[in-house]
Amino acid sequence: MNYWLIKSEPSTYSIDTLKAEKQTFWSGVRNYAARNNMKAMKKGDICLFYHSVVDPGVVGIAKVVGEAYQDPTTDDIAWVVVDVAFVKKFKTSITLPQIKQDKALANMDLLRLSRLSVQSVRKEEYEHILGLAGA
DNA sequence: GCCAACGTTGGC
DNA sequence: GCCAACGTTGGC
Numbered sequence: 001m002n003y004w005l006i007k008s009e010p011s012t013y014s015i016d017t018l019k020a021e022k023q024t025f026w027s028g029v030r031n032y033a034a035r036n037n038m039k040a041m042k043k044g045d046i047c048l049f050y051h052s053v054v055d056p057g058v059v060g061i062a063k064v065v066g067e068a069y070q071d072p073t074t075d076d077i078a079w080v081v082v083d084v085a086f087v088k089k090f091k092t093s094i095t096l097p098q099i100k101q102d103k104a105l106a107n108m109d110l111l112r113l114s115r116l117s118v119q120s121v122r123k124e125e126y127e128h129i130l131g132l133a134g135a
Numbered sequence: 136g137c138c139a140a141c142g143t144t145g146g147c
Numbered sequence: 148g149c150c151a152a153c154g155t156t157g158g159c
Contacts, residue, residue: 009145031154053145096146115144115153 003126004041005048005110006062006084007117015049015060018086023065025081026118027073034118038082039068047084048121048129050110057095058129061087090133104128 006026008014018024029035045064051057066083073081099105105128109119 007145033154056146113153114146117144 002040002042002045003048003121003123004037004045004064005050005058005108005119005121007050007052009053010051011054014051015086015089018049018062018084019060019089021086023083023085025066025072025083027071027081029071029081029117030079031117032078033113033116035078035080037118037120038080040120041067041082043067046087046126048126051093055093055095057093057098058090058133059093060089063087092133094129094132098132099129102128102132 010016012028013024026038029038041064043064043066047062047064048058049060049062051059062084064082065085068080068082070077071079071081096110099108100111105111105125108121108125109116113119
């Protein structure tokens, strides 16, 4: 079981959209490091859902229900998608400023590699964020 | 294979 | 809207 963080601009695809649709394929990743992370995802892995740009922060949780396959939105075989399903939306999101000032989260890729759109999260970090969310 | 130029992402 | 960070492209 691994933990991940997947980013999306809420204007492009928000946690509310995922909640309404229940499940989606995570497309549009055009970065090799992010793609490699998606290829490493296994069914049952947990993803923190992160909103970027507008009120940046972790807003909820999704889980991997289908492992990497060819991105149907392109013919370029370099790119893949995974299937993710809605799990929950936090009552209060964990904001980026909150993450930045939290010593337990200081080593997150989110802070070091701010542009990586799919990144791995350590178990302790995942559990710490769940604690902050009161979940 | 190096590196400058350029484009994109994302925080503020 | 601006700008820093960083990935990619292309000339040499």
